[in-house]
Structure formats: structure tokens, C-alpha cells
Amino acid sequence: MIPHLKSFTAGAALAVLLAALPPCSFAADKNKAAEEAGAILFRGKGCAHCHGDDLAGTKKGPSLANIDKDKQWTLERITYQILNGGQKMPPFADSVTDEEAAQLVAYLRAKHRPVLPPPAPGTPPPPDPPAR
Numbered sequence: 077m078i079p080h081l082k083s084f085t086a087g088a089a090l091a092v093l094l095a096a097l098p099p100c101s102f103a104a105d106k107n108k109a110a111e112e113a114g115a116i117l118f119r120g121k122g123c124a125h126c127h128g129d130d131l132a133g134t135k136k137g138p139s140l141a142n143i144d145k146d147k148q149w150t151l152e153r154i155t156y157q158i159l160n161g162g163q164k165m166p167p168f169a170d171s172v173t174d175e176e177a178a179q180l181v182a183y184l185r186a187k188h189r190p191v192l193p194p195p196a197p198g199t200p201p202p203p204d205p206p207a208r
């Protein structure tokens with residue numbers, strides 16, 4: 077018997093055990109709820125009207141599909157863009173609460189963005205976005 081083998085085995089078993097534990101599953105659930113709320117808001121507040129239902133962009137707005145990977149679009153900057161708008165994007169500070177803005181940001185920055193089912197037939201279109 078090699079003297080160190082026993083403690084090595086115990087250490088390896090512990091490492092396997094720790095690796096198998098889900099990293100803080102409570103926080104993950106909370107985040108997922110925010111991401112889903114954000115997906116619904118993205119459609120409901122008219123963002124999809126310019127940025128596309130699938131975030132691929134339209135003639136009216138750029139694609140947001142890779143914004144989660146684009147380091148310049150920090151949480152703060154995306155929030156600022158939503159609340160204050162841009163050159164052609166209207167500001168949403170009057171029609172989106174701080175919590176809703178946070179949910180929109182959670183959705184845009186999500187690793188696995190929730191995909192909504194298509195709207196049921198007969199669902200009224202979202203209201204026009206605020207005028208610039």
C-alpha cells in the first residue's frame with residue numbers, strides 16, 4: 077500500500093463531489109425569471125418592432141443578437157440606451173420601470189435567451205413605440 081494513496085483518493089472524491097453540485101441554483105432560477113420577463117417585455121414594449129423578434133435587427137434597428145458577447149455593451153450602457161434612447165432609438169424612461177429595464181437587460185445578456193412561442197392568433201400588435 078502506498079502511504080499517500082488513501083488521502084489522494086479522498087481528495088479526488090471530494091473534488092468530484094464539489095464539481096457535481098449545481099452552482100447556486102437559487103440565484104439561477106431568479107435570473108431565469110428575469111430573462112423570461114425581459115423576453116416578454118421586448119415584444120410587448122415594441123423593441124422587437126425595430127430590433128426583430130429574434131434580435132436579428134430590421135431596417136429600423138441594429139441586430140442585438142451578439143450584444144451579450146460585446147464587451148463594450150456593459151449592463152450600465154444597455155440600461156442607459158433603453159432609458160435614454162439613442163440617435164434614432166426613442167427613450168423608454170417613461171414607459172419602462174427600472175425593474176423592467178433590468179429584466180430587458182437580463183434578457184439581452186442571457187447566455188441562453190428564452191425563446192417565446194409566437195403570439196396567439198388574434199393577439200393585438202404591441203403599441204407603437206414612443207415618438208422621438
Ligand code: HEC
Nearest residue numbers: 121122123126136137138154157162163164165168180205
Ligand atoms: C424605433 C425603433 C427602435 C425601438 C422601438 C427600439 N430601438 Fe433599440 N435601437 C434602435 C436604433 C436605431 C439603435 C442604434 C442606435 C441609435 O440610433 O439609437 C438602437 C440601439 C439599441 C441598443 C444598443 C445596440 C447598438 O448596437 O446600438 C440596445 C441595447 C437597444 N437598442 C435596445 C432596445 C430595447 C431593449 C428596446 C425596447 C425597450 C428598443 N431598443 C427599442 C431602434 C429602436
